[in-house]
Amino acid sequence: MSMLSVTPSLNLLNKDQIERIHHDSLEILATTGIRVDSPKAVALFKKFSCRVENKSQVFPEKELIEWAIKKAPSSVDIYSRTGQKSFTLGPGITKEQQNQTRFGIGVTNLHYQDPITDKTTPFTLDHMEIATRLGDALEEFDVISTPGIARDLPPESADLHAGLAMMANTKKPLVLLVSESNCFEPLLEMFETLHGELNKKPFVIPYFNPITPLVINQETSDKIMATAIRGMPFIYNNYGMSGATAPITPGATLTLLNAELLAGILFSQIVKEKTPVIAGSLPAGFDMKKMMSLYTPHTMLINLGCAEMMHHYGIPHSGTSGSGPGWGPDLLAGNCFWMNHLTSIMGKVGLCPFVGGNFDSMAFSPGAVVYANEVIRMSRIFAAGFSIDNKDVPLDEIKSIGSAGNFLMAPSTGKRFREFRLESPIWESLTLDEWQEKEMPKSGKILRKYTDDLIKKALPPDDHDEIMEKGRLFITGRF
Known part of the structure; x- marks a missing residue:
């Protein structure tokens, strides 16, 4: 990048503030500790000389945490299903690659919003295919995260069918969330059967959550071990609601969540050294009146602070994605998209994997995904800045x-x-007279029709039928 390139950037924490958060995070782990529910995981911590009390409360020391930070890779390459490198995450990459936030659609919604009417229906396997093809068609999205939970299938096999539908309907990388824990390893085995090894050119990134505050639950530790043994990268994101599962103040929430991430990074490295881990937080507030999470300017600041902490540690980052408050592809959704996507791209956020959920990520909205695609496009143009070299002046x-x-x-x-020229693929540029001559069209109605047309035109990859046939045979053999 030329010295005469003018690019906007956003920095939140100075060096002293980073050191303070790190120091306080280590203090939390050394004095409060973290509860580890899996006896096998506790045994691993003991093997690495961690103090354990009451059979499950683990107290990692500073030196071990710092060892793990050094062992964890500072970058991870992510590939398409066909083996082409899609992007690299992490601060350990070139300056030209840095601050290129990546986005994905998702995540695990229970309902689907009709692209024209916004009416919600239970999320089905057909919706999984529609959502995946839509994310595949939109250029600004880099990954497809599990868009919903297929409620028209039995829980014991729904995740396998969902994963198969995602794989067959896009060649983009997949962020994989598995609701039924017993399906996790069979799902990885299915991908291995259909594709081959998943570690050399990883296109599948499993996603795991610990429990805030300060718990590594057994399901999470079991999934980490199954993933790390295969040499695959994974996402380790915690989710804290300030005033409920996390302290009420932003600074305390950031510090607690950072401590949890350090514990997760440590666990990944004691399972297997040099395991690629992508770490970050999904910070939220808590609405005492509605008894639900909410996203505010402060939660977005915590997200940026977490990204800067991971950058300081040299750990690839995954954070929050600006979804949740919308009722459709509307002003509520757009407000949060702009605040999240622009600040993420200008800051140090690595991956925003979960775009497109409304009503606290209960309903997947294709219209919101399409609108977010436009927000991301505009934000990337803004963040690219401009040049003041001789040819440009x-x-x-x-x-x-x-x-x-x-x-x-x-x-x-x-x-x-x-x-x-800045032309939107969704809305044409109209003068006042032109708008009135067209009988004052509504921008939301145009967006909804554009989305519906895009869904109808989105075709699956050329190997869709072959993958579906082989995958169904695998699932039939299991169930």
């Missing part, structure tokens, strides 16, 4: 046109005017 041309002239016919205008 033509002093001779300015001199020749002089005072009171115009640049309509200037050589640089004729050569480059197309670069600076």
Whole structure:
């Protein structure tokens, strides 16, 4: 990147503040500790000389945490299903690759919102295919995260069918959330059967949550062990609600969540050294009146602070995605999208995997996904900045046109005017008169129709039928 490139950036924490959060996080782990529910996981912590009380309360020491931070890879390459490198996450990459936040649709919604009416219905396997193809068609989305839970299938096999539908309907990388714990390893085995090894060019990224505050539950530790043994990268995200599962103040929430992430990074490395882990937080507030989570400017700041802590540690980051408050592809959703996506791209956020959920991520909205795609596109243009080198500041041309002239016919205008036109693929540019002549069209209605048309045109990859047939045979053999 040229020294004469002007690019906006956003920094939250200074060096002293980072050190304070790190120090206090280590203090939490050394004095309060973290509850570990799996006896096998506790045994691993003991093997690495961690003090254990009451059979499950583990107290990691500073030196061991710092060892784990050094062992964890500082970058991870993510590939498409067909083996092409899609992107790299982590601070241990080139300057040109840094601050390129990646986005994904999702996540595990129970309902599906009709793209035209916003009416909700229970999420089904057909919706899984629709959502995956939509995410595949939208250029600004880099990954497909599990968009919903297929409620038209028995729980014991729903995750296998869902994972198969995702794999068959896109070649983009997949962020995998598994609701039924007994399905996790069979799902990885199915991917291995259909694709081969998952560690050399990983296109499947399992996603795990500990329990806040300060618990590594058995399901999470079991899944981490199954993933790390295979040499696969995984996402370790905690979810804390300030005033409920986390302290009420943003600073205390950030510190507690950071302590939990350090414990997870440590566990990944004692399971297997050099395991790639992508860590981060999904911070939220808690609405005492409605008894539900909410997203505020403060929770977005915590997200940025967490990204900076992971950058400081040299750990690839995954954070919150600006979804939740919308009722559809509306002003409520757009407000949060803009606050999250623009600040993420300008900050140090690595991955925003869960875009498109409304009503506290209960309903998957195709319209919201399409609108977010436009927000991401605009945010990336903004964050790209501009140049002030000689070819971009033509002093001779300015001199020749002089005072009171115009640049309509200037050589640089004729050569480059197309670069600076900002045309939306969704909405045409209208004057007031044109808008009135068209009987005052509503922007939301246009967005909904555009989304519906995009869904109808979105086709599966050419190997869709082959993958579905082989996958169904695998599932039939299991159930």
